[in-house]
Amino acid sequence: DAKTTQPPSMDCAEGRAANLPCNHSTISGNEYVYWYRQIHSQGPQYIIHGLKNNETNEMASLIITEDRKSSTLILPHATLRDTAVYYCIVRLPNSGYALNFGKGTSLLVTP
Amino acid sequence: DAGVTQSPTHLIKTRGQHVTLRCSPISGHKSVSWYQQVLGQGPQFIFQYYEKEERGRGNFPDRFSARQFPNYSSELNVNALLLGDSALYLCASSPGQIPYEQYFGPGTRLTVT
Numbered sequence A: 001d002a003k004t005t006q007p008p009s010m011d012c013a014e015g016r017a018a019n020l021p022c023n024h025s026t027i028s029g030n031e032y033v034y035w036y037r038q039i040h041s042q043g044p045q046y047i048i049h050g051l052k053n054n055e056t057n058e059m060a061s062l063i064i065t066e067d068r069k070s071s072t073l074i075l076p077h078a079t080l081r082d083t084a085v086y087y088c089i090v091r092l093p094n095s096g097y098a099l100n101f102g103k104g105t106s107l108l109v110t111p
Numbered sequence B: 001d002a003g004v005t006q007s008p009t010h011l012i013k014t015r016g017q018h019v020t021l022r023c024s025p026i027s028g029h030k031s032v033s034w035y036q037q038v039l040g041q042g043p044q045f046i047f048q049y050y051e052k053e054e055r056g057r058g059n060f061p062d063r064f065s066a067r068q069f070p071n072y073s074s075e076l077n078v079n080a081l082l083l084g085d086s087a088l089y090l091c092a093s094s095p096g097q098i099p100y101e102q103y104f105g106p107g108t109r110l111t112v113t
Helices: none
Strands: A009-013 A018-023 A032-038 A045-050 A061-064 A070-075 A084-091 A105-110 B005-007 B010-013 B019-024 B031-037 B044-050 B053-057 B064-068 B074-078 B087-094 B108-112
Touching: A009 A018, A018 A032, A018 A084, A018 A105, A032 A061, A045 A061, A045 A070, A070 A084, B005 B087, B010 B019, B019 B087, B019 B108, B031 B074, B044 B064, B044 B074, B074 B087
Parallel strands: A009 A105, B010 B108
Antiparallel strands: A018 A070, A032 A045, A032 A084, A061 A070, A084 A105, B005 B019, B019 B074, B031 B044, B031 B087, B044 B053, B064 B074, B087 B108
């Protein structure tokens, strides 16, 4: 799995968009970008994944640069309940079930 | 529909003892994975089972073992507990062979004294 780099922490005002960056400069052509989050004292929660194109679901949007060396998870209208640790993971979908979580970004949404 | 369930929620054991943690996947999911999360770190992969067979193992000692039952529930066993085994143990289930998404349970908090 390709290595990812995320800022250790970020702040965001409630109601504003939260943009969480992830660098994955060594990503290979078939590796997907996955995002999970972990709210305090809970298990991780799947958010979104993508390969090349931008993706959107009811939770978030994923923007992947054209060279695929970085991506951004966007929470369009952050709420206090979005305060969590966000993990960016890059992997092949058929490389087994192991997810390498790393340390993630601790997002604090403030009133 | 019920999510992934784990039992017990909390557990306190003494060094040298043995512990068994249990996980029930989402109905219809055939894959179960186990992770260990120590305080301040991201979850670390321990085992993955699919259709009752071990399909993956992380870098954990042989004191850690697991199995999956015909109803796809799973047990994680840890022998000869060490203080360093204190952690949140997470179970995740996935619907099929392509693991685009895994669904995690709330975890079992194990404290070894």
